Amino acid sequence: MSTPTVAIVGRPNVGKSTLFNRIIGRREAIVDARPGVTRDRHFAASEWNGRRFWLVDTGGLVPAGDALNRAIRAQVEAAIAEGDLVLFVVDVIDGVTAADVEIAHDLRRAGRPVLLVANKADQLPDDHRHLAFYELGLGDPLPVSAAVGKSSGDLLDRVAALLPEASPHEDTDTIPVAVVGRPNVGKSSLVNRLLGEERVVVAAEPGTTRDAIDTPLSYQDHRLMLIDTAGLRKRSRVEDEIEFYSTLRTARAVERAHVCILVVDATDGMHAQDLKIANDAWERGVGLIIAVNKWDLIEEKDTNTAVRGEETLKAKAPFLEYIPFVYVSAKTGQRVARLLDLVLTVAEEREKRVPTAEVNRVLEGLLQRQQPPQPVGEPVRLFYASQIGTAPPRFAIVANRPESIPESYARYLVHGFREAWAFTGAPLDLKFRRKRGRG
DSSP, rough: OOOOEEEESSSSSSHHHHHHHHHSSTTTTTEEEOOOOSTTTTEEEETTTTEEEEEOOOOOOOOHHHHHHHHHHOOOOOOOOHOOEEEEEETTTTOHHHHHHHHHHHEEEEEEEOEEEOOOOOTSSSOOGGGGGGGGGGSSOOOOOOOTBBBBBHHHHHHHHHSSOOSSSSOOEEEEEEESSSTTHHHHHHHHHHHHHEEEEEEEOOOSSOOOEEEHHHHHHHEEEEEOOOGGGGGGGGGGHHHHHHHHHHHHHHOOSSSEEEEETTTOOOOOOHHOOOOOHHHHHHEEEEEEEEEOOOOOTTTTHHHHHHHHHHHHHHGGGOOEEEEOOOOOTHHHHHHHHHHHHHHHHHHOOOHHHHHHHHHHHHHOOOOOOOOOSSOOOOEEEEETTTTEEEEEEEEEEEGGHHHHHHHHHHHHHHHOOOTTTTOOOOEEOOOOOOO
8 A cells, every 4th residue: 555645735935844844843743754856845754643644845836927827736736646635725814815716726626635724823722814715615724823833733633534545455465566766767668668578467557646557467476566656757847846756756656665676777877866766765675676777778898897887886885785786678678587587586585584593503603703893891792683574684683782783793794694695685674682681
């Protein structure tokens, strides 16, 4: 089940960003917040009453004549396209404006779920200025003061109640695979090639991100769900809107995925944005594959060209050492079947479980090879280890002084565990826990 999206829309200076910050800043609501790629757009994964959702701030409109109207329309259209619920913010001090009327008209015409939020009602419960907004025809205006927090809890209760219901169960036999990357790297072409390589396409259905497509397919008796994050570029002609919602769509797709295929353009190289996508997926525990597309366009290459490129990248981001690279051409089909084989491998490695006895045998060998650095005082001792979870693999090591184990030694142990069991393309989480009692 994809996490639903709640978009905040409205004209300038009504307090959209203040409301955004109020919601994500509540101790019980904050999960994580990320800056958007353009100006003051932001989105955050938030939670309220057990309901998790993406909150999107669509601020930054330019208040100038026709340009304002075009920008408002573009933002509302984009918010409607991506959002499961729209928070339309108005200002009780200014009252109903022509811009409010235009936004309300577009929202009514779209037929999407809307909450009308009458902000700056600082004199609650004696403030009745929100009643004027009934004329917008969007139901009961909900008065709030985002600046001081009045009624923000009531608003969040309404949000949680209006969000789409979660599916009663997920198909645990299906492997969700997100195909992500910067614009124009060939994501859709690669997905189309994957589906055309003598695969049995079960069905194609609209994805939860409006114009993305989730496409199931069968491969070697496994069922995959390809999540194609391309397509947003057709939604809007406003460049920064495109970039912002592309970033949001990538985050949503990665959150749903078990395995992420990051598509990189061989002719353009791997950019900082590519590394950020890779790191975000890795931090979220998603399996990762780097698909270097358009490899057929590299004319001057030898058997070591790919190796040299990978070594350069791994020097910048050491975690890439554990991620498989595959050099493909969506145009010619070169190595595309290899990509699907890797998806199955990474998905299996992400679910791998190691017996406790074997974990401790490997740990003992690593300790014999290199003891942890010894600080002043009581010596650091590692007693035993076990795997405590999968998807991704998670291990716990019991020690007498876990806080004294440096990050460099933790990396040494992770590398040793990977030497023993690979976990190809899968993140590996290692925690140190304090031994209870004496001993």
